[in-house]
Amino acid sequence: MLLQKEREDVVKYCKMLITHGLTKGTGGNISIFNRDKELFAISPSGIDYFETEAEDVVIMDLSGQIVDGKRKPSSEHELHRIFYKKRKDINAVVHTHSVYSTVLAVLREELPASSYLVAYAGGPNVRCAEYVSFGTKELAQVTYRAMEGRNAALMANHGLVAGGCDILNAFNIAEQIEECAKVYVKARAIGSPVLLDDKEMFKMVDIFNNSYGQKKKKTEIE
Numbered sequence: 001m002l003l004q005k006e007r008e009d010v011v012k013y014c015k016m017l018i019t020h021g022l023t024k025g026t027g028g029n030i031s032i033f034n035r036d037k038e039l040f041a042i043s044p045s046g047i048d049y050f051e052t053e054a055e056d057v058v059i060m061d062l063s064g065q066i067v068d069g070k071r072k073p074s075s076e077h078e079l080h081r082i083f084y085k086k087r088k089d090i091n092a093v094v095h096t097h098s099v100y101s102t103v104l105a106v107l108r109e110e111l112p113a114s115s116y117l118v119a120y121a122g123g124p125n126v127r128c129a130e131y132v133s134f135g136t137k138e139l140a141q142v143t144y145r146a147m148e149g150r151n152a153a154l155m156a157n158h159g160l161v162a163g164g165c166d167i168l169n170a171f172n173i174a175e176q177i178e179e180c181a182k183v184y185v186k187a188r189a190i191g192s193p194v195l196l197d198d199k200e201m202f203k204m205v206d207i208f209n210n211s212y213g214q215k216k217k218k219t220e221i222e
Contacts, residue, residue, distance in 0.1 A: 002068045006032040006041035007057040009167050014049040017096060020175060027097040028159065029074035032167050033084045035091060038062055040084055044071035075135035082140040083147075083163050090151075090163035092170040100181035101160035104128065108156050111177065113196040114184040119204035120176040121152040121162075124196070131156035152177045 001007065013030050017023045026049065031042035043049075044056045058069035060077060062085050074080075080093045104111055111118060111126040118126065129146035132139040143161055147153035151173050152162040160177060164170030187193040 001055065002059050003032075003034055003037070003039060003041045004054065006034055007054040007059075010041050010043050010057045011049075011052050011054055013094070013167055013171055014043050014052060016171065017094075018049055022096040022098045022174060022178060023159075024097065029076050029080070029095045030167070030171075031074075031077075031080040031093050033091045039067055040080060042073050042077055042080055044069075045074050047071065076139075078135070078137050078140040079143060079161065082144045086144065087163065089165060090170075091165055092167040093161065093163045094167075094170045094174040095159060095161045096174050096178065097159040098174070098178040098181070100185050101154055101178050102158070103185050104181055105154040105156050105158055105160070109154075111154065111181050111184060112193075113198075113201045114187065114193045115180045116196060116200070116204045117176050118180050119201050119208055120173050122150045122205060124198045124201035126150065126152050126154055126160075126177055126181075128154040128156055131158070134158065 009032055010030050017028050026046050029043045031040050033040040039059055039061055041057050041059055044058055047056055056071050058071055058073040059067045060073060061067050062081065064081055076095055079095060083090045083093055105128055108128055110128050113124045127146040129142045132142050143153055143155055151164060154160055160174060162170050162174035162177060164173055184193055
């Protein structure tokens with residue numbers, strides 16, 4: 001099976017969208033890019049995540065053509081493809097309909113530096129892209145612009161997108177940003193959140209990028 005590992009991981013993390021409370025039903029989508037083969041595995045459209053099998057995952061190339069798979073790809077495949085074409089640092093994309101991120105997106109507001117964990121997005125804030133209809137190239141373009149210099153962006157009246165060097169990191173960013181959005185929205189309900197300044201946030205970005213977490217041993221690197 002072409003890109004079997006990537007397909008299996010797409011299935012695994014799509015189920016985690018539900019179990020981790022990042023979406024409902026068949027909302028959201030996930031993809032993983034194999035940079036050597038210049039192909040990406042993306043979740044199929046409209047299939048229950050707990051009924052999805054590895055063979056249901058669709059393989060596409062960077063021109064947007066289906067290379068392998070019997071299913072229709074996610075309607076948001078353009079959103080995923082644009083990052084693989086233009087961002088060398090992104091090899092996995094997670095799109096969620098998580099509640100608190102979507103609350104801010106409905107307000108057309110960014111997520112500011114309400115927590116040092118916002119730095120997981122690669123900067124002092126998570127911008128909100130302008131509204132465009134789902135499943136379009138135009139949506140991919142405005143979201144890409146909102147995510148320049150960042151690892152995450154809000155999508156107006158829609159949800160959240162996050163990208164990372166691999167699926168573990170992309171999913172972690174999506175989860176951390178949703179938690180930050182939750183705290184920020186609740187804090188605003190009872191007062192005015194105190195925000196961290198840019199100097200502190202870029203310090204956190206540097207820490208997250210260079211010295212936080214566990215480093216793989218050479219024998220562990222694939």
